[in-house]
Amino acid sequence: MASETRLPLDTDLPPDGERRRDFLYVATGAFAAVGAAAFVWPMINQMNPSADVRAMASIDLDLASVEPGQAIKVSWRGKPVFARQLTPAEIQQANAVNVSTLRDPQTLAERTKPGSEKWLITLGVCTHLGCVPLGAGQGEVRGDFGGYFCPCHGSHYDTAARIRKGPAPKNLEVPQYAFKTPTSVTIG
Amino acid sequence: MSFPWAKHYQPTSDLGKYMDSRLPLPRFVHGALGAGYPTPKNLNYFYNFGVLAGVALVVQIITGIILGMHYAANTTVAFDSVEHIMRDVSGGWMFRYMHAVGASFFFAVVYIHIFRGLYYGSFKPPREVLWMLGLVIFLLMMATAFMGYVLVWGQMSFWGAAVITGLFSALPIVGEAIQTWLLGGFAPDNATLNRFFSLHYLLPFVIFGVIILHIWALHIPGSNNPTGVDVKGPQDTVPFHPYYTAKDFFGLGVYLTIFAAVVFFAPNVLGEADNYIPANPLSTPAHIVPEWYFWPFYAILRAFTTDLFFIPAKLLGVLAMFAAILLLFFLPWLDTSPVRSNSYRPLNRILFWVFVAVCLVLGVCGGKPAEEPWVRLSQIFTAYYFAHFLIITPLVSRFEKTLPLPNSISEAVLAKYGKPSPAATAAGVGAAAPQPAE
Numbered sequence: 001m002a003s004e005t006r007l008p009l010d011t012d013l014p015p016d017g018e019r020r021r022d023f024l025y026v027a028t029g030a031f032a033a034v035g036a037a038a039f040v041w042p043m044i045n046q047m048n049p050s051a052d053v054r055a056m057a058s059i060d061l062d063l064a065s066v067e068p069g070q071a072i073k074v075s076w077r078g079k080p081v082f083a084r085q086l087t088p089a090e091i092q093q094a095n096a097v098n099v100s101t102l103r104d105p106q107t108l109a110e111r112t113k114p115g116s117e118k119w120l121i122t123l124g125v126c127t128h129l130g131c132v133p134l135g136a137g138q139g140e141v142r143g144d145f146g147g148y149f150c151p152c153h154g155s156h157y158d159t160a161a162r163i164r165k166g167p168a169p170k171n172l173e174v175p176q177y178a179f180k181t182p183t184s185v186t187i188g
Numbered sequence: 189m190s191f192p193w194a195k196h197y198q199p200t201s202d203l204g205k206y207m208d209s210r211l212p213l214p215r216f217v218h219g220a221l222g223a224g225y226p227t228p229k230n231l232n233y234f235y236n237f238g239v240l241a242g243v244a245l246v247v248q249i250i251t252g253i254i255l256g257m258h259y260a261a262n263t264t265v266a267f268d269s270v271e272h273i274m275r276d277v278s279g280g281w282m283f284r285y286m287h288a289v290g291a292s293f294f295f296a297v298v299y300i301h302i303f304r305g306l307y308y309g310s311f312k313p314p315r316e317v318l319w320m321l322g323l324v325i326f327l328l329m330m331a332t333a334f335m336g337y338v339l340v341w342g343q344m345s346f347w348g349a350a351v352i353t354g355l356f357s358a359l360p361i362v363g364e365a366i367q368t369w370l371l372g373g374f375a376p377d378n379a380t381l382n383r384f385f386s387l388h389y390l391l392p393f394v395i396f397g398v399i400i401l402h403i404w405a406l407h408i409p410g411s412n413n414p415t416g417v418d419v420k421g422p423q424d425t426v427p428f429h430p431y432y433t434a435k436d437f438f439g440l441g442v443y444l445t446i447f448a449a450v451v452f453f454a455p456n457v458l459g460e461a462d463n464y465i466p467a468n469p470l471s472t473p474a475h476i477v478p479e480w481y482f483w484p485f486y487a488i489l490r491a492f493t494t495d496l497f498f499i500p501a502k503l504l505g506v507l508a509m510f511a512a513i514l515l516l517f518f519l520p521w522l523d524t525s526p527v528r529s530n531s532y533r534p535l536n537r538i539l540f541w542v543f544v545a546v547c548l549v550l551g552v553c554g555g556k557p558a559e560e561p562w563v564r565l566s567q568i569f570t571a572y573y574f575a576h577f578l579i580i581t582p583l584v585s586r587f588e589k590t591l592p593l594p595n596s597i598s599e600a601v602l603a604k605y606g607k608p609s610p611a612a613t614a615a616g617v618g619a620a621a622p623q624p625a626e
Contacts, residue, residue, distance in 0.1 A: 047370070048368065048372065049372055049374070049379070050372065053373045053379060075469060075470055077374050077375070078373060078374055078375035079374065080469065124470075129350070129357075130351060130353075130375075131347060131350065131472040132470065132471055133472075134472075134474070151472060151475065151557070152347070152558070153490050154490075154557075154558035154559065167490070167492065167501045167502055167505060169501065169502050
């Protein structure tokens with residue numbers, strides 16, 4: 001039978017099973033995926049903190065009027081900050097704890113600045129789900145360990161604001177701060 | 189769905205014939221809700237709750253769009269704009285209360301709808317996809333209701349937003365980044381409120397779309413019924429219209445009467461008084477609880493108070509709370525009993541009511557402060573909740589001795605009234621093969 005010449009069909013496969021067209025398919029699909037990702041990322045990213053939220057200033061705090069045993073609450077970056085002047089009894093109580101038994105082991109000295117150990121400055125944000133613990137205001141419940149008590153899910157913090165009981169995983173966070181004078185501090 | 193005996197659509201008017209050959213919308217409605225949809229004739233009043241849920245969604249969408257015309261999603265004015273709706277907008281107090289009470293009623297009917305499905309085995313083959321779409325709707329409802337509650341920007345709104353977005357921060361490594369992304373900042377603030385308004389507007393329409401799939405998935409096998417026995421012939425069904433349209437409208441009348449009574453005479457009975465205090469980012473209310481329809485899941489979240497191996501208690505609680513719902517997706521494969529309805533499952537029927545009681549106790553625990561004895565009770569009943577699905581249900585469905593099933597729906601109906609079973613049962617008709625919807 002005489003051999004017929006015909007144009008190769010799209011369904012004809014070369015011996016190795018790959019056609020030049022397959023490469024084009026993969027390349028086209030890959031470009032489509034990259035394009036889709038480049039389109040999706042800005043749609044996700046627009047929900048991240050905007051420039052005005054990211055431009056967070058530091059604040060200065062005057063502690064001169066805070067008596068021993070008292071605490072003040074200030075707003076910083078949309079969150080409360082507790083600044084407490086510990087009494088000698090509270091410092092003693094915090095130092096008497098065997099640190100290795102704690103859920104989040106830290107000494108009081110690690111949570112304060114050298115020379116200003118009586119000033120306990122922490123975020124007033126429970127490390128469980130973010131409520132403001134009670135204990136900074138006058139006459140508020142201070143929990144089983146004399147520090148703070150979170151009413152949302154019952155976390156108890158001690159006089160160094162370390163987690164002692166309840167579902168919270170960490171101690172109250174200590175923000176970055178520095179003393180300018182013995183009674184004036186810059187947070188942030 | 190159409191059984192072979194379904195009454196086909198016949199356009200009578202010239203306009204009807206003209207439209208039917210171009211856009212057969214009346215034919216579609218006739219087959220979905222009209223006389224062209226044969227329905228088991230023994231459905232009881234628990235089968236009204238699907239329609240009630242649909243109506244509840246429509247009430248939320250209409251009142252929601254109205255409220256959106258007067259509400260301002262900005263932290264400086266949000267709370268005041270809600271008071272402006274209450275005091276100054278004509279009938280604004282009514283729309284606000286209808287929307288707020290409407291959310292509670294939506295959840296109430298959906299919970300009854302879900303437990304109806306659990307009791308009569310409506311999640312079992314061939315209705316698994318129908319069941320799972322329903323759970324998707326439930327999850328979307330919870331997300332929507334949460335964001336709606338935040339819009340008021342009262343104390344509960346603010347702290348609810350802090351806690352619920354805080355759930356995501358429990359995830360290892362990516363958790364904090366996800367929470368910041370959701371909030372658009374480092375604490376709930378204007379960015380949060382603004383986006384929640386946008387999403388609270390969007391999600392009800394997504395729910396609406398999934399409901400269409402839910403009804404579509406229902407109409408392929410057709411409705412389940414209290415016997416759990418498949419439809420075998422024309423004597424087992426009646427056309428949806430006028431029989432069930434009438435019954436649904438009656439149920440709707442009762443529902444709307446109760447709804448109106450609560451809206452007009454006790455609109456705040458289901459809400460939290462603290463949400464009438466404007467949001468204060470520096471102080472959490474002493475007794476913060478979510479809305480009642482989240483209480484059982486909140487109790488499960490709070491039941492985990494100690495770390496397990498390397499998993500912190502916080503993450504455990506979050507995982508358990510989500511698992512409590514996700515587990516329901518697997519129910520069709522956990523309950524392997526071939527008998528659908530609990531009417532013929534004497535042991536499982538008792539365990540069903542025990543489970544209902546457990547959910548109610550969890551609900552009560554979730555509404556109480558995180559103190560003893562509520563924490564201990566939450567732990568015990570959370571353990572039972574998971575045991576019910578993972579241990580009890582698979583075992584019971586394997587070993588239970590079930591009661592004899594009626595031969596057909598119509599036989600069960602007639603037996604109830606002491607009449608002999610008709611000889612015509614399934615004679616010559618045989619098991620009707622469900623056909624795809626048009």
